[in-house]
Amino acid sequence: MKPANSNRRPPLIQCVDVAVGYGKPVLQHVNLEIRHGEIVALLGGSGCGKSTLLRSLSGLTPPIAGDVRLFGESFYDLDPEQQNALRHRLGVAFQQEALFSSMTIEDNVALPLRELTRLPSALIREMVRMRLELVGIGNLARRMPANISGGQRKRAALARASILDPEVIFCDEPTAGLDPVVAAEVDDTLVRFREALGSTIVVVSHELESIRATADRAIMFAKGSVVATGTIDELVHSGDETVHQFFHARTG
Numbered sequence: 165m166k167p168a169n170s171n172r173r174p175p176l177i178q179c180v181d182v183a184v185g186y187g188k189p190v191l192q193h194v195n196l197e198i199r200h201g202e203i204v205a206l207l208g209g210s211g212c213g214k215s216t217l218l219r220s221l222s223g224l225t226p227p228i229a230g231d232v233r234l235f236g237e238s239f240y241d242l243d244p245e246q247q248n249a250l251r252h253r254l255g256v257a258f259q260q261e262a263l264f265s266s267m268t269i270e271d272n273v274a275l276p277l278r279e280l281t282r283l284p285s286a287l288i289r290e291m292v293r294m295r296l297e298l299v300g301i302g303n304l305a306r307r308m309p310a311n312i313s314g315g316q317r318k319r320a321a322l323a324r325a326s327i328l329d330p331e332v333i334f335c336d337e338p339t340a341g342l343d344p345v346v347a348a349e350v351d352d353t354l355v356r357f358r359e360a361l362g363s364t365i366v367v368v369s370h371e372l373e374s375i376r377a378t379a380d381r382a383i384m385f386a387k388g389s390v391v392a393t394g395t396i397d398e399l400v401h402s403g404d405e406t407v408h409q410f411f412h413a414r415t416g
């Protein structure tokens with residue numbers, strides 16, 4: 165499933181001794197690598213800093229210290245124009261899905277294409293139609309965000325985050341607050357993205373079932389830094405006390 169040459173390229177995302185926070189660090193000494201075609205879950209208790217780190221990894225907020233490398237470049241050392249060019253290769257779907265409430269689903273999804281490309285409107289409509297089909301809400305194009313379910317809005321947000329065919333998609337808790345059946349549909353959408361578009365996906369998640377269904381690898385944060393990295397099975401069987409508690413408190 166991963167491209168055959170994925171290990172010869174530099175990591176798509178790399179943190180070298182990164183600290184993030186608000187004045188004071190929330191996470192520090194973060195070292196991690198995410199490679200092309202991987203689906204990686206970021207795990208950890210509420211408030212440990214996952215969303216804060218995701219903002220730095222997705223080019224939105226500079227770290228307090230350290231080097232965030234995106235596509236092999238030290239992102240926050242680049243000039244604004246270069247940063248913008250790289251941002252177009254990233255898709256971000258945040259915890260608050262932030263669809264514009266006054267626009268139909270298809271107009272929401274079309275927005276990045278209308279703002280950032282000069283493609284003719286007939287082509288944009290067709291691209292949006294195909295992407296909505298891919299995420300499984302092709303029949304809801306003309307609805308307003310208020311008139312679809314929470315899970316459908318998550319999928320619409322994924323459609324918009326991915327409409328420019330980004331090389332990497334960041335999703336913050338895409339299944340939070342959804343019932344298990346709907347959550348499984350959203351998970352399935354993420355896996356489909358990788359199959360259809362070859363996307364690399366970085367997903368913050370709490371739900372073990374979701375992580376098992378989607379992620380190749382997880383990075384777990386606690387006590388202000390990275391406490392474990394590995395496949396889900398490796399983490400489930402970890403001897404580390406914090407990691408053990410995280411999984412076994414949830415699996416009962």
Ligand SMILES: Nc1ncnc2c1ncn2[C@@H]1O[C@H](COP(=O)(O)OP(=O)(O)O)[C@@H](O)[C@H]1O
Binds near residue numbers: 186209213214216217
């Ligand atoms: N805008 C902000 N200003 C100050 N502190 C913040 C802000 N956003 C989050 N925090 C704090 O930073 C810590 C990490 O938050 P966050 O990254 O949202 O955690 P997580 O996503 O893992 O639940 C928490 O203690 C939170 O209260």
Ligand SMILES: [Mg+2]
Binds near residue numbers: 215216259336
């Ligand atoms: Mg969060």
